[in-house]
Amino acid sequence: MKMSLWLALILSQLIDFGSSEFPNLFVNISDDEPWISTYLPEDDRIRSVLFYTEYGGDRCPIYDYMLDPSIADPWAIGEYITNDTRILKITAVIETNQNETMIESLRMSFFEENKVFIKHLHNFLPSSGESLDCENLRSSTKYCLPSISHHGGQAINCSGRLLFSESFEDGENPLHNWKHVVQSQLLEPHYEGVAFVNRKANSYVENNMLHLKVTKSNYGSKNPFYLENCTYTKSDSNQRCGEKKYRLPFRKFMPPFDSAKLISNETFKYCRIDIEAKMPIGDFLFPGLTLTSAHHDAIRIAIVRGNKKLTDFASNEIGGTTLYAGAILNDNGGRTYELKDFASREDHFGNDFHTYTAIWKEKSITFKIDGRTFAQISNSTVVQELSRTERHIELYLTVGGEYNFPDNRVPPEQKSYRNFETGLSSKIKKAIANSPPWDQTVMVIKKINVYSTDEYEE
Ligand SMILES: *[C@@H]1O[C@H](CO)[C@@H](O)[C@H](O)[C@H]1NC(C)=O
Ligand SMILES: *[C@@H]1O[C@H](CO)[C@@H](O)[C@H](O)[C@H]1NC(C)=O
Ligand SMILES: *[C@@H]1O[C@H](CO)[C@@H](O)[C@H](O)[C@H]1NC(C)=O
Ligand SMILES: *[C@@H]1O[C@H](CO)[C@@H](O)[C@H](O)[C@H]1NC(C)=O
Ligand SMILES: *[C@@H]1O[C@H](CO)[C@@H](O)[C@H](O)[C@H]1NC(C)=O
Ligand SMILES: *[C@@H]1O[C@H](CO)[C@@H](O)[C@H](O)[C@H]1NC(C)=O
Ligand SMILES: *[C@@H]1O[C@H](CO)[C@@H](O)[C@H](O)[C@H]1NC(C)=O
Secondary structure (H helix, E strand, O other), rough: OOOOOOOOHHOOOOOOOOOOOOOOOOEEEEEOOEEEEOOOOOOOOOOEEEEEOOOOOOOEEEEEEEEEOOOOOOOOOEEEEOOOOEEEEEEEEEEOOOOEEEEEEEEEEOOOEEEEEEOOOOOOOOOOOOOOOOOOOOOOOOOEEEOEEEEEEOOOOOOOOEEEEOOOOOOOOOOOEEEEEEEEOOOOOOOOHHHEEHHHHOOOEOOOOOEEEEEEEEOOOOOOOOOOOOOOOOOHHEEEHHHHOOOOOHHHHOOOOEOOOOEEEEEEEEEEEEEEEEEEEEOOEEEEEEEEEEOEEEEEEEOOOOOOEEEOOOOOOOOOEEEEEEEEHHHOOOEEEEEOOOOOOOOHHOOOOOOEEEEEEOOOEEOOOEEEEEEEEEHHHHHHHHHHOOOOEEEEEEEOOOOOOOOOOOOOOOOOOOOOOOHHHHHHHHHHOOOOOEEEEEEEEEEEEOOOOOOHHH
């Protein structure tokens, strides 16, 4: 049985707020639950409320800031009452839409037999006697910091809210939030050795995890290279989608490998994205975790080259023990923008699951690995360039490519072929055949969360 006390209503008349006639603090106490709620009724004059709760003794006071009128009971806090609770002093600092500030305060005294006395206070100043070492901001679900994020064309009100969550639950259609890209990646601007296909062998969900897998293709006279339901629609589509009838001169357009690429239905602008994934291991395998626009420019959340060891022209290690991040920009038909800062490990990033994070804001894009920042795009031209539209999440696994293993970065003794040479398909095939066998031909993705963000998130 629930019983509410309305003592506060009576006592509130003792306090004079002048002309404002502002509603005062109410208290709900229930018989059968150890919770007391203190609240202001909904009132569209209120913009925000800061609650300040003192407990007496040496327990730290707690702040609770509320700024979101759209939720249920927007201006309420709950206090858990134990046998030891003797006193609670609650102060509410109310900010109105007229830029007025008001303070309300009440004290609850707890006695034997569950008796509670509530008194509204004229002395509104917080009254911490001794200086305690207290730095507590209560983390409240009602806390609303204004957000800069957009999701599906809508501005989001509060920062830190979960906008999208994907954990690939097994079931009828675990990929219902995603679309397959179907096309060859051999031509410009990619120069990659795969066709992205929509087949179970290359993309599947197992143990509630998405697997994207590279397999050898076997296109030829008996199995012409022809991608049904190809998603590439421009005029040279036969080179990227294949032809139903086998022709010998067409061999150069046949990718040596099949793989998969998924695009999220949902789009975002300014957000924090966390992806928990295990990267592939093997020469020239390349996993893609990006935020990509309709114009194909991309924020690259993680760049982990599959090679166990790989050095660039400047003798930097750029194989799978180093993690980079960056972007693909749209100038001159596609340009990679890879940040110099990186994170490195003793072992390959593909040996374990890690959480790869990007925090995309108006002035910077920050990249993290397992919660630790390792790189940031802070060039405002680049950030603005990348912030024109909302972006899809893209997940893919590919082989080689000018964006991933640029000719001007990877010397010939490290990569036996050049991306712009003719006969790229057979050259990639040969280079892979002459490399050690791939250890792990799959990228595994466990979880993706996207949150709204604000300019202050770090
Ligand atoms: C307080 O109690 C009243 C009456 O039962 C109820 O309408 C209201 O939602 C309660 N408020 C809170 C914050 O618990
Ligand atoms: C944001 O707040 C406004 C005003 O309170 C509300 O009308 C709107 O529905 C909210 N939007 C979202 C996405 O919650
Ligand atoms: C609180 O008081 C009740 C009744 O007096 C008693 O049953 C319970 O054990 C007490 N709880 C604690 C944590 O002391
Ligand atoms: C309240 O203050 C803000 C910021 O100073 C100002 O932009 C706004 O116009 C003020 N509103 C009113 C009603 O005075
Ligand atoms: C995502 O897109 C696919 C393909 O267009 C569609 O079948 C599916 O219903 C969409 N899912 C959601 C949640 O919108
Ligand atoms: C192509 O699309 C049709 C219609 O959606 C479908 O029945 C068929 O299985 C698809 N083919 C492939 C190879 O995905
Ligand atoms: C920022 O990036 C642009 C375009 O890539 C470049 O032209 C410019 O020099 C960069 N600015 C700084 C300060 O690095």
